[in-house]
Amino acid sequence: MDVRAASSPDETLARGRRALLHQSPQVSDEMLTLVQARGSLVWDVNGREYLDCTAQAWSNNLGANDPRVVEAAVEQLRRITHARPTFHTPALLELADLLVGIAPDGLEQVGFTLHGSMAVEMALKLALRNRPGAQHVLTLQDGYHGRSLSTMAASWPHPDNVFGPLQPRFTRAPHPDTYRPRPGLDPEQDAELCLRLLRDTIRKGVDGKVAALIYEPIQGNGGHIEFPALWHAGLRRICDEEGILLILDEVQTGLGRTGSMWAAQHYGIQPDILVFGKGVGGGFPLAGILAHHDLQRFEPGDDQLTFGQFPVAIAAGLATVRAIIEDRLPERATEHGAYATERLLEMQQRHPLIGDVRCPGLMVSIELVTDRATKEPATKEAHQVYLRGLDHGVIFGESRYAGLGNLIKIKPPLDVTHEQLSRALDVLDTVLTEIENGRD
Structure with a gap:
């Protein structure tokens, strides 16, 4: 037995950090150890305050540690902490009823699990249950759907992937990019070309039937790519004509982030x-799917996890969704997003590093480039924005996974105050100026 000698709290934390099997892509001296959160603010172990523009991986659509959520979770803890999936709890049934009530038209069935990757797998299993004999699922290049074995395979290729022997095979189809359309094409022409290529893939690129196409309405981790309107309509038309189920991954965009309750409603x-997660739990692990009323339900044993309907997370989710509705957070996201976009477009006129400004709602980002003509990604500069933001007490989002990393994301909780959002944009303006002027 390893009996640790008496040591300082700092030494204990340092040992614990070295022991962690899951290492962050960030180097250790950049890691924050958080001890408290409230609303859009977090505090580290040294007592320093930060304005969190990541909403903790875009999960706190409702600000962190909202008292209504905390009290609902505590009350549930006092009653029952665990119920196996063959039993129900009142919160489970109330949340199911509430989500179906605010779901896009036709989605009248709901299932729950603990995180987005498992929710995507639930959606895939339901699709295969409803398309017997179909063996293929289509995903989009640059799409991201999780990091379980199957959802990692459904996402863009994992660097140095050693998991291939255990992963299912997905067929990736090309997609349009409004900022980088294919040479000689405008964004709409690029979308039309990709729709033709998608149909060719369905008919000629796979051996057998396709059960489903899964995609994000805005590609989050793959570059915050927003698609032309005709792309969404074209996907629906092709799926209908080819007998394919359309799965919308709204783990990042759902529950008000785009300015509508669901991106499905925002884009028609x-x-x-529909897959949901992240923002639904108010900081507790919760995700799931909404399914069309015509789809056959699961057979016994198809999808059942011991803690898949964790009562505490369900109760927290019920309080969270009620608060999102009562506080009109989708409308607040629209207002905040319009303000942020206006400020960023103005900054773009002064900062050559800003190649593109993206929204909608509070799904806001900027793509940094070293040259606007060539659109060469400014990955080093983006990381400097992140580091300098920390120095100024603001946590900006970035992505360094799989060679990505020239986006700066500004996606705080939807109930961020105007003053806080203004402060974050002021800091961004300052650090961009410092980087462009070569200041240490």
Whole structure:
């Protein structure tokens, strides 16, 4: 037995950090150890305050540690902490009823699990249950759907992937990019070309039937790519004509982030299955799917996890969704997003590093480039924005996974105050100026 000698709290934390099997892509001296959070603010172990523009991996659509959520979770803890999936709890049934009530038209069935990757797998299993004999699922290049074995395979290729022997095979189809359309094409022409290529893939690129196409309405981790309107309509049309189920991955965009309760409503998409997660739990692990009423339900044993309907997370989710509705957070996201976009477009005129400004709602980002003509990604500069932001007490989002990393994301909780959002944008303006002027 390893009996640790008496040591300082700092030494204990340092040992614990070295022991962690899951290492962050960030180097250790950049890691924050958080001890408290409230609203859009977090505090580290040294007592320093930060304005969190990541909403902790875009999960706190409702600000962190909202008293309504905390009290609902505590009350549930006092009653029952665990119920196996063959039993129900009142909160489970109330949340199911509430989510179906605010779901896009036709989505009248709901299932729950603990995180987005498992929710995507639930959606895929339901699609295969409803398309017997179909063996293929289509995903989009640059799409991201999780890091379980199957959802990692459904995402863009993992660097140095050693998991291939255990992963299912997905067929990736090209997608349009409004900032980088294919040479000689405008964004709409690029979208039309990709729709033709998608149909060719369905008919000629796979051996057998396709059960489903899964995609994000805005590609989050793959570059915050927003698609032309005709792309969404074209996908629905092709899926209908080819007998394919359309799965919309709204783990990042759902529950008000885009300015509508669902991105499906924002873009007028009619999915057969919608995946939700992150923002639904108010900081507790919760995710799931909404499915069209015509789809056959699961057979016994198809999808059942011991803690898949964790009562504490369900109760927290019920309080969270009620608060999002009562506080009109989608409307607040629209207002904040319009303000942020206006400020960023103005900054773009003064900062050559800003190649593109993206929204909608509080799904806001900027793509940094070293040259606007060539659109060469400014990955080093983006990381400097992140580091300098920390120095100024603001946590900006970035992505360094799989060679990505020239986006700066500004996606705080939807109930961020105007003053806090203004401060974050002021800091961004300052650090961009410092980097462009070569200041240490």
